[in-house]
Amino acid sequence: MRDAGRIDPHHPKVCGHQGNVLDIKWNPFFENIIASCSEDSSVRVWEIPEGGLRRNMTEAMMELYGHSRRVGLIEWHPTSSGILFSAGYDYKVSSQITGYDCKVSSQITGYECKVSSQITGYNCKVSPQITGYECKVSSQITGYNCKVSSQITGYKCKVSSQITGYECKVSSQITGYDYKVSSQITGYNCKVSSQITGYDCEVSSQITGYECKVSSQITGYDYKVSSQITGCDYKVSSQITGCDYKVSSQITGCDYKILIWNLEIGEPVKMIDCHSDVIVCMSFNTDGSLLATSCKDKKLRVIEPRSGRVLQYASCKNHRVNRVVFLGNMKRLLTTGVSRWNTRQIALWDQEDLSMPMVEEEIDGLSGLLFPFYDADTHMLYLAGKGDGNIRYYEITTEKPYLQYLMEFRSPAPQKGLGVMPKHGLDVAACEVFRFYKLVTLKGLIEPISMIVPRRSETYQEDIYPMTAGTEPALSANEWLSGINRDPVLMSLKEGYQKPNQLVFKAPVKEKKSVVVNGIDLLENVPPRTENELLRMFFRQQEELRKLKEELNTKDVKIRQLELELNNLRNVSPAGNNV
The missing domain is CATH 1.20.5 (Single alpha-helices involved in coiled-coils or other helix-helix interfaces)
Structure with a gap:
């Protein structure tokens, strides 16, 4: 940081990602630990050696793989050094079917046709039994007068086969008019003798009377005995009939996810999946018990991060949210975005009631994003626009009008992005209360911008340097995951910054694997x-x-x-x- 001027193009770099780096964040408790995320869907944690880089760093301390697409945001927890949040462009893929609830099975839906070899329709049974009016299944004689052997006389029939009324059957059962099958003669009181006179019926195996054929076929309504379904003519298959919905693993619902990493074990331990579109910003309150997010679905959410439960949300119709920031312990949220008339706008919200913003104020008609930076010690809000060189100052109060405009820093060089120096790195002797590092891409430089309060006295100014968040974590990763909340450990800047000696960043031991082929x-x-x-x-x-x-x-x-x-x-x- 003390070296100024042009940097050698061959200066050592951190170049381990396999895609464009989309976000980097310094650990708030360890000044040599950096987290980065990239288009290669990975999150990596780097340890910068003492004295800086001497050669290109290609191997990270930790490589975290849990996202399936590019990772656009990362955020350290404000009170625990081992908790890291990452938000990506990926989503959960499930194979559940939504719509009209069509089940995927081999059953036929619609008119409830059963798939079997039974005949449906008029309740016809499939068997060799004869149904209809008159049926004969053998060489039995039917008619008025039947003879089986010798001559026929009168109304007298010889008993060989069984004769029943107008219809005779000697094998299967007769259905229709309920005739009994026996060796008794019914009808006209036929006598048993060897001579039969009268109507001279011929003895043969043909069926007379109502001309019923002897077979296992059904007469009457002419039903075929097979395993086909008659009636509504439905096909028997495993296809779905009705509304013809396709069964696939299409994505439905709100599945964009935020992963919570426990860096002590190097694994994701929680997932927040309440967003229906890409997350564009994340911000924690002072003790890290609440997480505020802004999303491309035009909603502002306040989430309990451990359970993933949404406590409050706002559907911003008149104010499309881009960035969000917690305002310290004031229980307020500030968002930057665009109004319905495409003018840049800021809004102040009560974190316990997001139904309506407390204050809305239009800034200008430029198109660049507004980056909000809040100093909880001085209650100062800084607004820097992407693509312009202005930085506006506001004072936040608990009473109306809540937002008090102070003044504006102007610069002809447009900024693409800004970084912020932590409070313990400021120059207390010069009454420096905030410091930006402005990225100017047109000139290829990083320009420091200091916010200094003019004071004649060179003594320590306690009114602008109250107790501030220090460099010692208040919780371990397991303590925070178990449900414990603590405020940050505070420190005084009166004696200057003193680096803690006992703090060590805990990371799992990385096993180096190698696959050597042809000596490579x-x-x-x-x-x-x-x-x-x-x-x-x-x-x-x-x-x-x-x-x-x-x-x-x-x-x-x-x-x-x-x-x-x-x-x-x-x-x-x-x-x-x-x-």
């Missing part, structure tokens, strides 16, 4: 996947080639010197022999 470690020499990674590999190889060329030149010079010495020795040897 494939895990350490991963082929480049993106353009940025390809450029990094290119510059790295250029540096190696430069060093190898220098080494080769020095060796060439040394070889030349040795050759000259050898020639001198050869020239001296003949002269000595001649003497």
Whole structure:
């Protein structure tokens, strides 16, 4: 930070991600620990060595994989050093079907047709039994007068087969007019003798009378005996009939997720999945018991992070929220966004009632995002616009009008982003209360901007430097996950910043794995996947080639010197022999 001027293009860098880095955050308790997230769907924690980087850092202290798409936001917990939040562009994929609740099975839905070999319709049974009016299943004789052997006389029938009324059946059961099957003669009192006179019926196996055929087929309504379904003509298959819905694992509901990482074990322990679109901003209250988020679904939410329960939410119709920040212990939220007329706007909210904003104020008609920065010690709000060089100051009060405009810092150089120095890094002797690091891409520089309160006295100003959040965590990761809440451990800036000696960042031991093929470690020499990674590999190889060329030149010079010495020795040897 003390070095100014142009930085060497070959200056060591942190270049371990395989995609564009989308967000970085310093650990609030360890000044050499950085968390970063990238388009490669990973979150990584880096430990910067004492004295800074001496070469490019490609291996992270921790690599956290839990997102399936790019990760756009990360945020450290304000009171626990081992808790990290990450929000990505991924969502949960489930195979549940939504809509009209169609079940996926092999049953037929609709008119309740059963899939079997039974015949439905008029209750016809499938069997060799005869149904209808008159049926005969053998060589039995039906009619008025039947003869089985000798001559026929009168109304007398010879008893060989069984004769019943107008219809005779000697095998299966007769249905229709309820005739009994027996060896008794019914009808016209036929006598049993060997001579039959009268109507001269022929003895044969043909059916007379109502002409019923002897078979296992059904007569009457002509039903076929098979395993096909008659009636409504439904096909028997495992397809769904009715509304014809497709069964797939399409994504429904609100599934964009925030992962909570326990860095002491290096695993995600909680997931918040109450957002229906991409999360664009996260902010904690003072003790980290509440999380405020803004989302592309135009909703502002206050969430209990351990359970993922939404305590309050606001559907911002007149104020589309982009950024949100908690205002210390005032139980207030401040959001920046755009009004319905596309003018930049800020709004003040009560965190316990998000039905309506307490204050709405329009800023200007520019299109860049407004970044809010709040100083809880001085109750000062700073608004910096992306794409312009202005920074506005406001004072936040608990009484109306709540927002008091003070003044504005103007600069001709537009800013793309800003970083903030923690309170313990400010110059207390100069009455510096806030410091920005402004990224100016047009000039390729980072410009520090100090906010100084003019005071004549050089003594410590306690009114602008109250007890502030220190560098010692109040909770461990397991304590916070168990439900404990504590305010930050406070410190005084009167004696200046003193680095704690006993604090050690706890991280799981990383086992180094290697896959060696043809003498090359494939895990350490991963082929480049993106353009940025390809450029990094290119510059790295250029540096190696430069060093190898220098080494080769020095060796060439040394070889030349040795050759000259050898020639001198050869020239001296003949002269000595001649003497």
